[in-house]
Amino acid sequence: MINQRLQKSLILILFMVLAFKGHSQEYWDNITGRPSTLGVEKGFVEVKTAQFHLKLVKASQTVAGLAPAEDTTFNFTPGERLKIRDKDSLYHLGDINLMLKTGQGQWKDYSSAYTRKPVSQISSEGNILAASDMANTFPKDIPLSIKRYYENDNGDLVLRFVLTNPGKESVEIGALGIPMVFNNILEGKSLDEAHADNVFFDPYIGMDAGYLEVKHLNGKGTALLVLPQENMPFQAYRPLLNDPTRRSIVFEGFHEWMPLSKAYAETQWKGVKQWNTPTSTVLQPGEKRDFAIKFVLAKNIREIQQTVLKNKMPVAVGIPGYVLPQDVDGRLFVKSPSEVKKITIKPEGAVSIRKKETLKNGYVEYMVEGQQWGRARIVIEYKDGKQQTINYKIIKPEAEVIANLGNFLTTKQWFDNEKDPFNRAPSVISYDYEAKQQVAQDSRAWIAGLSDEGGAGSWLAAMMKQYAQPDKDEIEKLSGFVHKTLWGGIQYADGKNKYGVKKSMFYYQPDSMPKNTYNDTVNYKTWAAWNHKHANDPGRSYNYPHVTAAYWVMYRLARYHTKLVTEKPWNWYLKQAYHTAIAMTKLAPYYAQFGQMEGTVFLCVLKDLQHEGLDELALDLEQKMKARADHWKSLNYPFGSEMPWDSTGQEEVFMWSDYFGYAGKANVTLNAILAYMPTMPHWAYNGNARRYWDFLYGGKLSRVERQIHHYGSALNAIPVLKAYQNSPNDFYLLKVGYGGLMGGIANITEDGFGPAAFHSFPQTLAIDYLSGDYGSGFFGYAVNSASYLTKTANFGWVSFGGNIKAEKKQVEMSLTTAARNKVFIAPEALLITLDAGSMDKVIYNEEKRRVILYLNPKNEYTPNAYIRTNKKIELPFKKDKGAFLIPLKNSIQPIEIQL
Structure with missing residues (x-):
């Protein structure tokens, strides 16, 4: 039966790939009718340095290929699309954009890409590989002369533009941008092809210390770095929205590196606080200035910062x-x-x-x-x-951030309209922070329908908040949601689809609803306005982890605390979580073949079934999950989803691969994550897992745009930090993973609203105003939050999630996380987890290999602490299903662990 299911899954994947490729012509229809102007038919010029093989279009001297010298079959740029993208206004590496002003005039924009004409070649000598006068490809009224040079700099490659003012008036350069055109167009690619051919790139918008890192999708091989060489501080990163290459789920779009951006700050970006202070520069008559960037190679992703240092930055x-x-x-x-x-x-x-x-x-x-x-x-x-x-x-301190989030969700977002025709009360419903109101109707049914990521996000966040920071009043409300709205509403309680999860409680079917049910200001003439039958469909597997997580949290609260959950005994909730997980594999088998966002919850449920001795249920769940993991093991890149490429399945794929001992596949998964999840000195991009289409599905401002700390950040932090726990000497993993973890709460407002993500476009640079799918990311934060104590070669003792005082062989860490229930001591590879209770601080003596935990006092709902570790230890306390049960005192209590 398993083999038949896998065979069917493979056929369906193949069908998806072929069907997607079949849309290739349609994808390019908006530009294929345009005349070719780049001059590809006139041939190419190929030059080499010790590090690079450079291929230029002879007529335009734009880049057709940029390959490492050691692997000339690979192209960092989209040269494979050159015969399609050889039209006016399609950008290529080697182009330049400007906004100029003479005297008291207005800003006027110029681009070498707008109206292509062959450039005039300049003779090359010395370290110059190729050069051109670009006058032909600009309008005659441009007040500057522009020459472009490709240079060999000790084996590296420099792209230089020399701007001269030949006129009699000064010219202010209000904006200058060099398009960063690399091969991130995934259209028509299978996952294997995309991971072999394509790259992703991330900006450190850090002025003279800034750089762009370009990485293979598979996370392996050399990384290309673009560095500032001369007068090129990385001041701004502008999306090239006028490039007609269609932006979509398979193409994020191109951006340009800007050392000057004042003209945009005064116009299109007016009133928006930028990452850096926008500036301009003035060229006096007869004055010239060079603007140059440099291309270098890092041996691998982990060597990026070291390579930057080697280049004297x-x-x-x-x-x-x-x-x-x-x-x-x-x-x-x-x-x-x-x-x-x-x-x-x-x-x-x-x-x-x-x-x-x-x-x-x-x-x-x-x-x-x-x-x-x-x-x-x-x-x-x-x-x-x-x-x-x-x-x-x-x-704010994490505990305050999380408390504010819980309060906002269970007050401002608490939906208790008992007359609601869609039976959504009581619940935590989506919220529009701009309008300061709940979203009871939306053209995307799921947003108002309490399911799918964009609708379940808010109540999922409210549930996961209780896991990290239980609150009796909030739990009482959420218990009503679980028993009145979730079970028997969002989830089928009986019939052939029992335990199935609906796609939406809200739907658009005016012929079966009372008059004036639907708001006439909402456009319901879209594919997303599901009717009743479509909304009731249990076939989308991605809805099941949300529901499973809700039951699992209720189980944990009932099992390890007193008087917090009274409606049902703890085992009812754990079994509900189990049945929901199993139902996913039966009622949503197609999408269940893929890794699920929050799929880690299934592993959490399995471990708790094992702890509780529910062996028959545990074995059944384990077998179902192993069948999925075996399927992933058979694939080169098991990261498929309902999208052609995605960054959310990797979380569960890694966790199950790690659990079942499929180390090779876990490593492939980790490398792919590191390719789209960078670490750099900028809160927006540090640990920010790539996602660029979910503002369409879960945001208010709907556009294809790199999202800042969308739920992918905290979810991908789960496997990265688990990989760090497996390899505690790999400090790089801790930096990346913790960046993603904290990204999960970075966008919460002062009063506790959790937005879908933050907008990266410089004309916005603000949170999205819809709650959307935020809760999926908060799941990642809640289950993964921990304090890390490690000793590094460069910086000595450091902590993540705590403040330290270090003396010779002993270090004390005061915990600062919201839950304060998990600590990892890296020198011992020791993970300490509390099922209930919290820690005030931890002392570790490196010489004596001794750890002292300082447990916080008991309270009305938490009289006991339950301690688990990933290593065998001895404590003078009895065990409860594998955890040490420690009666808490009225004061802070030290617990000594001798390793």
């Missing part, structure tokens, strides 16, 4: 990252060829920073503390004239 490492709670002692390590001249804070007073010491390895350590909630920027000026910016997000 400043680097910074923030611990525990750049989302900084106000009660955390932040540490910033800076290394630069030049000494620091001056440090300023924008806005003034947002953070405090003081130098602590200079380490023997050349890093300078600073202590950073968040003072004001919101975005903050540290500006470092070096004596050599370079400037580096580090963008932080200052948040």
Whole structure:
């Protein structure tokens, strides 16, 4: 039976790939009718350096191919699409965009891509590989002369533009951008092809210390870095929305690197706080200026920062990252060829920073503390004239952030309209933060329908908040939701689809509903306005983890606390979670073949079934999950989903591969995650797992756009931090994973609203106003939150999720997470987890290999702590299903663990 199911799954995957490829012509219909102007038919010029093989279109001298010298079969740019993308207004690497103003005139924009004409070649000599005068491809009224040079710089590649003012008036350059055109077009590709051919790229928008990293989708091989060479501080990163290549779920779009952006700040971006201060520059008559970027190769993703250092650029490492709670002692390590001249804070007073010491390895350590909630920027000026910016997000202490979130969800978003015709009360419903109102109707049925990610997100967040920080009043409300709305409403309670999960409680079927049920201001003439039959469909597997998580949380609250859950005994909730997981494999078998967002919850349920001795149920669930994992093991890249490419299935694929001992597949999965989840000194991109289409499905401002800390960040942090626990010497994994974990709460507002994500486009740079699918990410934060204590080669003892005091062989860590229920001691690879109770601090003696936990006092609902570890330990307390049961006291209580 399993083999037949897998065979059917493979056939369906093949059908998806072929069907998607069949839409290739339609995808390009908007540009294929345009005349070819790039001059591809006139041939190419190919040149080499020690590191690169460069292929240029001879007529335009734009890049047709950029390959590492060691692998000339690979192309970082979309050269494979050249015969389609050879039209006006389609950008290529080697183009340049400008906004110029003479005298008191208006800004006028120019681009080498708008009206293609062959450029005039300039003779090359010395280190110049190719050169051209670009005058032909610009309008005659452009007030500047522009020449372009490709240069060999000791084996690396430099792209240089020389701008000269030949006129009699000064010219202000209000915007200058170099399009970063690399091969991120996934259209028509199978997953195997995409991981072999395509790249993703991430910007560190950090001025003279900024760079762009370009990585293979498979996470292997060399990484391409774009660095500032001359007059090219990474000031802004602008989406090239006028490139007609269709942006969609298979193409995020291209962006340009901007060293100057004042003209946009005064026009299209007016009133929006940018990552860096927008500037312009003036060329006086007869003056010329060079603008150059440099391309270098890092051996692999982990070597990116070291490669930046080798190229004599400043680097910074923030611990525990750049989302900084106000009660955390932040540490910033800076290394630069030049000494620091001056440090300023924008806005003034947002953070405090003081130098602590200079380490023997050349890093300078600073202590950073968040003072004001919101975005903050540290500006470092070096004596050599370079400037580096580090963008932080200052948040309240985690416990306050989570408490505010829980309160907002169970008050502002609490839906208790008993006359609701769709029977959604009581529940936590979607919310529009801009309108300050609940979303009871939406053209996307799921948003108002309490299911799918965009509708279940809010109640899922409310449930997971109780796992991290139980609140009796909130739990009583949510218990009503579980028993009145979830079971028998969102989820079938009887009939042939028992335990099936509907796609939406809300639907559009006016002929069967009372008059005036539907708001006439909502456009229901879309595919997303599901009718009753479609809304009741239990066939979308992605809805099942949300429901499973709700039951699992209720089980944990009933099992390990007293008087928090009274409606049913703990085993009822655990069995509900089990039945829901099993129902997914039976009622939604097609999508169940893929990794699920929050699929980690199934592993949590399995482990608790095993703990409780429910062996028959545990074995059944384990077998069902192993059949899925065996299928993934058979694939090269088992990351399929309902989308052609996705960044959410990797979480569950890794966790089950790790559980069943499929180390090779777990490693393939981890490498793919690291390809789209960077670490860099900027809160928005550090640990930000790539997602760019879910504003269409779960946002208010609907567009294809790189989302800042969408739910993928915290979900992908689950496998990354699990991989770190498996390999505690790999500090890179801790930086990436913790960045994603904290990204899961970075966008919560001061009053507790959890938005779908943050908009990255410079014309917005603000949260989306719809709650949408936020809860999936909060699941990742809640189950994965932990405090990490580790000793690093470069920085000594450091902590993530706690403040430390280190002495010779002993270190004390005061916990700062919201739950304070999990600690990882890296030198011992020791994970300590509390099923109930919390820790105030932990002391670790490296020499004596001793850990002392300081448990917080008992309260009305938590009289006992339950301690589990991933290693065998001895404690003078009895065990309860594998956990040490420790009666709590009225004061802080030390527990000693000798390893």
